[in-house]
Amino acid sequence: MSDPLSNPTINTTNVGGQTTTQNIIGGIGSGKSNSVGTPYTTPLQTSAHTAANSLSATNSPIPTHHMINSNSSNNLSGMATPGGPGLQQQQQQQQQSTISSNNLGLLGQQSQQQQQTILSPITTQPKSISASCFEFFYIEMIDCIMKSSSDKQHAHKKLDKLGFKVGHRLVERLSLDTALFPELLDSVKFICKVFWAMVFKKTIDGLKTNHKGVFVLTDSKFQWLQHLSFDSSASNKDCSEYVQFTAGLIKGAMSNFGFKCIVTFDIQQVSTCVFTIKIES
Amino acid sequence: MIYNIYIFNKDGTCIYNEDWNKKKQSQNQSEDQKLLFGMLYSLKAFITSSSPKKIDDKTGFHCYKTSTYKLHYYETLSCIKFIIMSDPNVPDLRDDLKKIYSQIFVEYVIKNPIYKPGTTVKCDTFINQLNLYLKQMPSFSS
Amino acid sequence: MTINSIYILNKAGTLIYQNDFGNTEKLSHNSYIRLGSTFHSLHAIASNLSPVSGSSSGIEVIETEAFKLQCFQTHTGIKFYVIADPNHQQLEELLHGVYELYTDYVLKNPFYEIEMQIRCDLFDYKLLRLLGVRE
Numbered sequence: 001m002s003d004p005l006s007n008p009t010i011n012t013t014n015v016g017g018q019t020t021t022q023n024i025i026g027g028i029g030s031g032k033s034n035s036v037g038t039p040y041t042t043p044l045q046t047s048a049h050t051a052a053n054s055l056s057a058t059n060s061p062i063p064t065h066h067m068i069n070s071n072s073s074n075n076l077s078g079m080a081t082p083g084g085p086g087l088q089q090q091q092q093q094q095q096q097s098t099i100s101s102n103n104l105g106l107l108g109q110q111s112q113q114q115q116q117t118i119l120s121p122i123t124t125q126p127k128s129i130s131a132s133c134f135e136f137f138y139i140e141m142i143d144c145i146m147k148s149s150s151d152k153q154h155a156h157k158k159l160d161k162l163g164f165k166v167g168h169r170l171v172e173r174l175s176l177d178t179a180l181f182p183e184l185l186d187s188v189k190f191i192c193k194v195f196w197a198m199v200f201k202k203t204i205d206g207l208k209t210n211h212k213g214v215f216v217l218t219d220s221k222f223q224w225l226q227h228l229s230f231d232s233s234a235s236n237k238d239c240s241e242y243v244q245f246t247a248g249l250i251k252g253a254m255s256n257f258g259f260k261c262i263v264t265f266d267i268q269q270v271s272t273c274v275f276t277i278k279i280e281s
Numbered sequence: 282m283i284y285n286i287y288i289f290n291k292d293g294t295c296i297y298n299e300d301w302n303k304k305k306q307s308q309n310q311s312e313d314q315k316l317l318f319g320m321l322y323s324l325k326a327f328i329t330s331s332s333p334k335k336i337d338d339k340t341g342f343h344c345y346k347t348s349t350y351k352l353h354y355y356e357t358l359s360c361i362k363f364i365i366m367s368d369p370n371v372p373d374l375r376d377d378l379k380k381i382y383s384q385i386f387v388e389y390v391i392k393n394p395i396y397k398p399g400t401t402v403k404c405d406t407f408i409n410q411l412n413l414y415l416k417q418m419p420s421f422s423s
Numbered sequence: 424m425t426i427n428s429i430y431i432l433n434k435a436g437t438l439i440y441q442n443d444f445g446n447t448e449k450l451s452h453n454s455y456i457r458l459g460s461t462f463h464s465l466h467a468i469a470s471n472l473s474p475v476s477g478s479s480s481g482i483e484v485i486e487t488e489a490f491k492l493q494c495f496q497t498h499t500g501i502k503f504y505v506i507a508d509p510n511h512q513q514l515e516e517l518l519h520g521v522y523e524l525y526t527d528y529v530l531k532n533p534f535y536e537i538e539m540q541i542r543c544d545l546f547d548y549k550l551l552r553l554l555g556v557r558e
Contacts (some may be wrong), residue, residue, distance in 0.1 A: 227394075230404070303474050314469065316471070316472065327465060336490075351472050
């Protein structure tokens with residue numbers, strides 16, 4: 001999977017100049033600066049990047065777009081970049097960073113490190129994260145959450161909430177350069193095309209709507225169900241927990257566009273998923 | 282002609298076994314599996330001791346042949362053993378065993394959220410894919 | 424194409440002859456006896472594991488990444504096996520040759536006790552000559 005945050009349409013460091021992009025999530029914790037100009041990342045991005053980069057981007061088990069926002073300043077201090085690889089990581093962070101405008105505000109413990117940063121030509125190289133690693137992680141995560149409560153409904157709600165948070169933040173990042181959506185249908189189309197492509201590397205296969213606030217999205221080869229198969233003798237063929245997270249993702253994304261909705265899903269045949277979005281007006 | 286396939290995990294449990302073209306009815310499947318596992322264990326130890334050069338435990342042993350069958354062996358780093366018994370004229374199947382491991386076993390068993398490691402493999406997709414793969418091999422029914 | 428060692432086992436599976444050639448590592452005599460017996464058992468079990476009905480012989484060839492082991496079992500139950508280079512092609516012929524030498528220089532030796540350790544100089548000499556030619 002290519003890292004969605006290295007989307008070429010997102011502006012990266014602009015030497016000396018100022019690009020006004022949104023300061024995404026409040027600036028607690030240290031920002032990063034470098035020797036020329038003052039581009040720096042917001043804490044969310046930094047923590048996401050450092051986590052991924054410190055594990056080596058080509059084989060990171062946790063794709064950045066699926067990480068839950070953790071306490072940024074703690075994370076930053078925890079992931080001090082060591083020597084040589086640190087340099088590469090710094091460069092990568094620059095490539096991925098969003099730039100907030102020139103408010104110097106928050107130089108934290110990391111400022112020492114930033115002084116050592118050498119500016120490199122900015123290239124947005126797509127990075128890949130092992131899809132297998134993510135799949136294994138995902139399986140364990142679902143398992144862990146299902147075991148954490150004896151009530152299945154409760155566990156499903158947890159997964160939904162988790163997906164909500166991730167979707168909410170992810171869509172913020174992904175819709176950086178797109179114009180405002182004039183209507184509801186455009187937001188849903190964004191989800192079908194851009195959002196789905198970033199998360200699953202493919203677009204939604206079918207979109208239907210009744211123009212009254214109900215949308216039906218069909219994914220005929222849902223990625224996270226591709227390798228799932230039941231024993232031929234199994235009586236209980238319920239794998240809804242593995243799709244619940246995605247329903248939350250959609251819900252979070254839509255809510256960040258300003259539309260509160262209910263997302264239900266239906267698993268048909270082998271790995272075909274149908275998501276139904278009902279907008280609450 | 283391929284007779285059967287066995288997959289053993291680290292503890293010696295046979296997690297998968299399927300027969301084709303087999304002409305002998307075995308009295309007791311689990312006894313056969315245990316015998317096979319034990320025999321391979323001893324064979325590997327024998328090979329390590331009698332080898333003139335240093336030999337790796339897992340990748341050392343390739344196959345053995347008798348007058349009626351040939352046993353092909355592939356062991357992964359995670360101690361999962363893939364064994365195919367075929368007739369003696371079949372050429373080396375190690376590459377096929379590697380492919381079965383990486384493209385079929387890992388994809389449809391390890392990545393299957395429903396599968397619990399250590400138990401017998403009963404996943405439909407794995408069984409279907411495995412049969413598909415083996416049946417398209419030229420040595421399957423020759 | 425190097426030959427590393429030759430082992431001869433009697434009907435009961437006891438080692439009656441062992442020799443190394445080239446720069447094979449020398450093990451203790453007990454280790455050789457142990458290896459010989461292990462092979463005898465493995466040979467027998469392999470014939471039980473046969474997936475086809477009808478009797479199977481024991482192990483004939485073992486292929487590994489560092490060596491190839493070829494075994495020849497006579498109708499009288501004597502096993503000759505050789506450990507050699509993995510690409511060696513004529514091991515079967517070699518083993519037949521060794522069997523011939525065995526019948527000529529061991530069995531026809533009046534001082535040799537059947538099924539006991541082979542301690543015949545002439546056999547050794549002829550064997551070395553045979554292998555010298557083959558190598």
